[in-house]
Amino acid sequence: MNIIEIMRRWPTQESAVAHLEQVRWGGRPICPYCSSDKTCVHASKDKKLPRWQCQSCHRAFSVTVGTIFHHSHLPLQTWFLAIALMLNAKKGVSNAQIARDLDLPYKTAWSLALRIRAAMMADPEQKRLFHGIVEMDETYIGGKPRKGNIAGERKPSTRGRGTSKLAVVGIVERHGRAFARAFNGVPLNFKNLSRFLQDRVNVRGSLVMTDEYSAYKKFGAVVQHSAINHQAAYAIGDTHTNTIEGFWALVKRSWYGQHHHYGRACADLYVSETAFKYNHRNNPGVFGDLIRHMVGVAA
């Protein structure tokens, strides 16, 4: 779904609201408070966001109650456009770019994008445990502003484990999904990494591939494990971490493209946006699936 299609399919607020009502209720409004389907059109007809009246609990509601669209003064079309812009931006789109493209104040674009990223982070696709051949690795992203963003501050850039950069740990299924989270101040030791693995991977019947970092050495105790010595070779047969290296390239491209001067607090949201797009890379219905998820309808 690109922005031209959004404009064509939902040219008005009314059409976008009608679409959301169809997605959420299938055309028959259900009271979000008491789940009654005995509802009627609310007397005070708000054209921007039609309200319904529950005849069981007598409360009034609109289609956005309880969703990320609630309490937003933005037209739904703007939300749809922002979602499409974010989904279609292979390298990520900055909040400033969303503000320019949609003619919004920066702060509005920032909060809009934040809520969309939060929905991507809560993707129900992530609920199934990973299985099969999985690759696990960590990377480091610049937690500090890029040179020149803060006057007078210029620190030597360092790389790799033990640096001041933010560690991000990830797991990727071969030919499948990716998941990653920042380890902000959390030591990259066996205990934390193996817990991360077991929260995400069905260790029974899975094979985990890593590099030879010492914290992975004891992984054989919790899962079938192969390690590749990157000093010797990048792949020996099927043993490699090239899939997750490819995912890290996407994470970094997106991070440095859209993330200029924020702290580390939002790192999980940005990393999750990249993972969401990666996980839905072969899903032509991703826009519709995300909207369904946003109004609480299982895909």
Ligand SMILES: [Zn+2]
């Ligand atoms: Zn009700």
